[in-house]
Amino acid sequence: MRFDELNLSDDILDALDAMHFSECTPIQEQAIDVILDGYDVIACAQTGTGKTAAYLLPVIDLLADTERKANTVRCVVMVPTHELAQQIDRQMEGFSYFVPVSSLAIHGGNDGKAFARQQHALRNGADLVIATPGRLLAHMKMGYVDLSGVEYFILDEADRMLDMGFYDDIMRIVAELPKQRQTLMFSATMPRKIQQMAKSILTDPVEIKIAVSKPAEKVDQSVFICHEYQKENLLKHLFEQGFNKRVIVFSSSKLKVRQLSQAMRRSKWKTAEMHSDLDQAAREQVMHDFRAERIDILIATDIIARGIDIDDIAMVVNYDVPHEAEDYVHRVGRTARADADGKAVTFVSERDRRRFDQIEKFLDIRIRREEIPAEFGEAPSQDAPAADGRDRRRGGKGGHGDRRKTSSGKQRGRDGKKRDGGGTKPSPEEQQARQAAEATAAPEAPAASASESEAKPAKRRKKRWYPRKKQSKGSSEG
Numbered sequence: 001m002r003f004d005e006l007n008l009s010d011d012i013l014d015a016l017d018a019m020h021f022s023e024c025t026p027i028q029e030q031a032i033d034v035i036l037d038g039y040d041v042i043a044c045a046q047t048g049t050g051k052t053a054a055y056l057l058p059v060i061d062l063l064a065d066t067e068r069k070a071n072t073v074r075c076v077v078m079v080p081t082h083e084l085a086q087q088i089d090r091q092m093e094g095f096s097y098f099v100p101v102s103s104l105a106i107h108g109g110n111d112g113k114a115f116a117r118q119q120h121a122l123r124n125g126a127d128l129v130i131a132t133p134g135r136l137l138a139h140m141k142m143g144y145v146d147l148s149g150v151e152y153f154i155l156d157e158a159d160r161m162l163d164m165g166f167y168d169d170i171m172r173i174v175a176e177l178p179k180q181r182q183t184l185m186f187s188a189t190m191p192r193k194i195q196q197m198a199k200s201i202l203t204d205p206v207e208i209k210i211a212v213s214k215p216a217e218k219v220d221q222s223v224f225i226c227h228e229y230q231k232e233n234l235l236k237h238l239f240e241q242g243f244n245k246r247v248i249v250f251s252s253s254k255l256k257v258r259q260l261s262q263a264m265r266r267s268k269w270k271t272a273e274m275h276s277d278l279d280q281a282a283r284e285q286v287m288h289d290f291r292a293e294r295i296d297i298l299i300a301t302d303i304i305a306r307g308i309d310i311d312d313i314a315m316v317v318n319y320d321v322p323h324e325a326e327d328y329v330h331r332v333g334r335t336a337r338a339d340a341d342g343k344a345v346t347f348v349s350e351r352d353r354r355r356f357d358q359i360e361k362f363l364d365i366r367i368r369r370e371e372i373p374a375e376f377g378e379a380p381s382q383d384a385p386a387a388d389g390r391d392r393r394r395g396g397k398g399g400h401g402d403r404r405k406t407s408s409g410k411q412r413g414r415d416g417k418k419r420d421g422g423g424t425k426p427s428p429e430e431q432q433a434r435q436a437a438e439a440t441a442a443p444e445a446p447a448a449s450a451s452e453s454e455a456k457p458a459k460r461r462k463k464r465w466y467p468r469k470k471q472s473k474g475s476s477e478g
Contacts, residue, residue: 002024003021003023004022006029006032007032008036008057009061009064011098012061012095012099015095015096015097016057018094024050025050025054026210027043028051030208031043031208032054032058034208035182039206040182040203040205041055041184041185041206041207042185042202042206043184043185043208044209045209045210046188046210046326046329046330049210051156051186053091053095054186055077055156055184056088056092057095059128060092060096062152063151063152064101068125070124071123071125072146072148072149073122073125073127073145073150074126074128074149074151075128075129075154076128076131076136076150076153076177077128077129077131077154078154078155078170079130079156079161080132082108082280083283083303084156084157085105088105088130089104089105089130092130101127102126102127104118104121104122104128104130105129106129106136106139108132108134108135108138118135118139119144122139122144123144133161133169134169136173148176148178150178153174153181153182153201154183154185155184155186157188157306158186158197159187159189162193162197171200183201185197185202185205188306188326188330189324190209214363215329215344215363216333218341219343219344220344221344221345221367221368222344222368223345223347223348223356223367223369224345224346224347224379225353225379225381225382226379226380227350228351231319231349232260233376234347234376235249235317236269237376238317239297243343244269245293246293246312246314247297247298247314247316248298248300248304248313248315248331248335249298250305250316250317250319250331251320252319254277256319257275257300264299269296270294270297271296271297271298272286272289272297272299273298273299273300274287274298274299274300274301274303274304275300276301286298290310291310302322302330304334305327305331306330310334311337314343315344316334316342316345318332318344318346318347319347320347320352321348321355321359322359325358325362325363328363332344349380
C-alpha cells in the first residue's frame with residue numbers, strides 16, 4: 001500500500017515525498033488509520049519494520065489539527081535509551097517539516113547546559129516529548145512539568161524498557177497522566193509482563209501483530225562450532241581474511257566487551273567498545289567515529305542491536321549466541337540493509353549449542369557450518385547433540401559422580417574413602433591371594449577363656465557405646 005492511500009494530510013504526504021518514502025511497511029499499513037481513528041493500540045513488531053513512522057505520522061497529523069495550550073505537553077513518547085530518543089527526534093524533524101508541531105528530546109548523559117535547555121523547554125511546554133523514563137522523572141520531581149494536558153502516550157520498545165527495570169518509573173509517569181488519553185504500545189516481543197501492563201494502561205486496544213521477519217536474503221549466514229577458548233583466534237582469523245571494515249561484534253557481557261576490545265587493539269585493529277557503562281558523551285563519540293570510519297570494528301553488547309540506524313555494516317559477528325531467536329534477528333539485521341549485501345558469523349561453543357538449535361528451529365533453516373583452521377586445535381563435533389547441564393554437573397568438578405584423585409594416586413568415591421584402581425572390584429583370584437597373604441602375616445591370637453569372653457564384650461560395649469552416643473549427639477547439635 002502507498003502512503004497516499006491512507007488518511008494522512010497533504011502536509012504529511014509532502015514531507016514523506018520529500019524524504020522519498022512512498023510504500024508503507026506492514027506495520028504502517030495496519031496501524032496508521034487505526035491510530036487516526038482514535039483507538040488504543042498494542043502492536044508487536046520487531047525493530048526495523050518502520051514502527052516509528054507507524055505512530056509518529058498519525059500523531060503528528062492529529063496534533064497539527066488543534067492548537068497547544070501554553071506550558072503543556074500534548075504527547076509523550078517513552079523510549080529505553082538515549083540513542084533511540086535522538087534517532088526518533090531526527091525522524092520527527094523530517095516528518096513534521098511542513099506542519100507546526102514542536103518536539104523535544106529528554107534524555108540523560110548531558111552536561112548542565114543541556115539539562116537547563118530541557119528544563120526551559122519543559123516549563124514552556126511542547127507538542128511532543130521523546131523521553132527516557134529516568135530523565136523525565138528527574139524533571140517531574142522538580143515540579144515544573146505539567147502532564148495534565150497529555151493526549152497521546154506512546155511506549156516504544158516496551159519489552160526492552162521492562163528488561164532494563166523501568167516498569168516502576170513508567171507506572172509513576174502514567175499516574176500523572178489524564179485518564180482520557182490515547183495510548184499506543186509497541187514491542188518487539190510480547191511477554192507476560194507486557195501483557196499485564198497493557199491491561200492496566202490501555203483501554204480496549206486494537207491488537208496488531210507483525211510476524212518476526214527472518215534475516216534478509218542477502219545476508220550470508222555461517223557458523224563456527226568451536227570451543228570457548230578458540231573464539232578470539234577465530235575472530236582475528238576473520239579480520240585477517242579481509243572482513244575488517246564496518247564490522248559489529250556482539251558479546252554477551254560488558255566485561256567481555258571490554259576484554260575483547262583490549263585484545264583486538266593489542267593486535268593493532270582499529271576497534272572501540274559500546275556498552276551501558278559508557279556515559280552519553282562517550283557513546284555519541286564512539287558512534288560518530290564509527291560512522292565517520294575512524295573506527296573499523298565496534299565491539300558491543302545488545303545496546304546497539306536495536307534502535308541504531310547504520311546502513312552500511314559489512315559484517316556482524318555473534319561472539320556469543322544471543323539468548324533469544326528474536327535477538328539473533330535484530331543483531332543480524334544490522335547488516336544487509338538498504339538492499340546491500342552482508343555477512344553474519346556466529347561462534348557456537350558447546351554450552352551455546354542448545355540456544356543455537358532453537359535459533360535454527362525458529363528460522364527453519366540450517367545455517368552453513370564453517371571449518372576451523374587446523375592450527376587452532378581440534379573443534380567439537382559439528383553435529384554433536386546440545387550439551388545438557390545435568391550431564392555437565394555429573395561429570396564436572398564436585399558433582400556426585402566425581403571421583404577425584406588424591407595425592408597418593410588413589411581415588412575417592414562418594415563416601416570419601418580411598419579406592420584402588422578407580423574403585424574396580426578385584427577378581428576372585430585376587431581376593432584369595434589377599435586372604436592368604438593376610439593369614440600368613442597375622443597369625444591367630446590364642447582363644448580367650450569362657451569367663452573372659454563373657455565379661456570383656458560387655459565391658460567393651462560399655463566403653464564404646466557411650467562415647468559414640470555422646471559424639472553423635474554433639475555433632476547433631478553443632
